[in-house]
Amino acid sequence: MAVSSHPFLKKIDMRKTILLILGSVLSVLAFSQNPDAPVNWHLKDQASDQLQGVSVERSYKELLSGKEKSQVIVAILDSGVDIYHEDLKGAIWVNENEISGNGIDDDKNGYIDDVNGWSFIGGDQGDVEFDNLEFTRIFIDLNKKFDGKTKKR
16 A cells, blocks of 8 residues: 555645654754753643644544554664664564574565664675764765865866
């Protein structure tokens, strides 16, 4: 099913949703530095609570009320995740169709031994010496191209 044809998304004005998300992210960044902020300020809503949170409580009340719960798998697109960290124990997704360490693409998705997902930064042997942010990789590539050159006038 195409995302735009999903019945849940048809009921939501996408422009308002994008603005709500953007505003929420910016407010989280601003409020997180305030030691006097209310305990659950980040869950609140600007319009109904006069607190610039991410509107979680409002979303539960207005968007998700009466909806059937379902499991959600979240992909982390980040500069790296320690899947063995004690706080993540039991929370990391496991590909049940893959056998760890056998060197075979058991689930036939093109990735060998992708038991906990796949790192597109490294290769199939996890060969990442240093894990950098994307802008660092871009800088390194452009620096090779332009290093030692001067601006023409």
